[in-house]
Amino acid sequence: MKVYAISDLHVGVSSNRAALDVLPAYPDDWLIVGGDVGETEEQLDYALSILTQRFAKVLWVPGNHDLWTVPANSETALRGEPKYRALVDICRSYGVATPEDPYPLWNEQVVLAPLFVLYDYSFRPADIPEEQAVAWAAETKVVCSDEYVLHPDPYPSRQAWCQARLAYTEKRLAAIPATHSIVLINHFPLRQEFARVYRIPRFSIWCGTTQTEDWHTRYPVSVVVSGHVHVRATDYRDGVRFEEVSLGYQRDWKQEKGIQAYLREILPGPGKPAQQPATQWYR
Template sequence: MKLYALSDLHLRYEHNQQALQSLAPHPDDWLIVAGDVGETREHLHFAWRTLTARFRQVIWVPGNHELWTVSREPGALRGEALYRQQVEDCRSFGVLTPEDPYPRWPGAGPHRVLVPLFLLYDYSFRPTYVAEKDAIQWAMDSDVLCTDEALLHPDPYPSRAAWCAARVEQTLARLEALPADCSTLLINHFPLRYEHVRLPRIPRFSIWCGTKKTEDWHRRFRAEVVVTGHLHMPATLWRDGVRFEEVSLGYPKQWTWRGDISVLLREILPGPSR
């Protein structure tokens, strides 16, 4: 029995849809989907129909793309209401979400708990000399502006940073209640540490990549592995003896040169040794 992970499926691209359908069955294994499945309800339904037929259990955390309100129809869901709809849709397919009880890993090994997170970002992944109020302009000065600023609405919170703060507070209460004898696998779309935001072409995009409030969570909550996406730069990194896995697929031009999608399906458990 193995635990795999993949993120940033971006199913608005037909090539990515076809690639997902080409995955071989893994009837005994679990799969983490670490966000950015797509932008519409249909994209997510396609993913869950495809993946729940191939894996024993699927676990999802939202990325920023899922939270975009792309419809201009009156009454289109936004913010928290859109996220809650996606949680209910996941549950109808048997997909676990950040709102469900954290599952214990049933495979071989010590007591491990899988922790799907939904934390967002608060513009704190920036140099200390840049004030929070100036962060977006600082990014724009290098011709960088995230589409979230137009399509990711924080309703009913006054800002994305406020929504992030609320999510962090809610999540901390749950993490602190975990048994002391378990290790964790922390799963989030956005990186948990600023140092892991490696974006050489657009470095100032970092402000849309996480929150410094999670910098020590890998130590504080006994993480064995931290699984994230968002950067479209797959990698295995180590910090304080903890394995950090960036598991993005990405846009077709970013991954097809690597070969078949199965090559990018990252094994989390048992996983590689250092």
């Protein structure tokens, strides 16, 4: 039995949706879905109706797109925490593990920990105050759509929602016995260095929080799984394997290879190398 991971399926894109339709079955294996399945409850429901038939178990974490309220001017559409809870309910209807559920145990010794940790604009230069971060990004004509369609209700800001999620998650992680190994799963990178937004570098402020920089050493972590930036890679830091597992938009992957070519094996995985290798990129 293996555990695979993929994120950023973006099934609202017709080619991605078509590729998901023909994804082969892996009846003995588990799948981690690292967020950005789509923008609506219907898209998540559609994707899970397929994935839960192709894999023995599925785990899910939300991405920023999943949390969007579209259309933005709808008076009846769910926003913020209520939207998130509705997504969790959809997952539970399929038996999919979420950040609100007990962490699944793999082979009796590895804890798979789906997380929902947002961002707080702290992935920015030290001389840029937080209150100026969005304006700083906008100077290069970069403003994330989250500013218009990812609402933090009932929290006063996305930063406040992020703080609440950090406190909730840290409490849960601290309760995991040190005898276990943990796979941390979050849509956003947990370290700023992995916010690899080379074409639009100031987009980094929407990519995570510096408060998770040391989580891979604070807890007994063996692997960290993330997506969001659409730059697939494997890295090692402090003996911990970091996997960016995005699929992305049409420009980000080769449709002729199929989604199955982009499933990353997380467990058992390649094992720890004797020396930390250079970054391994995936095209």
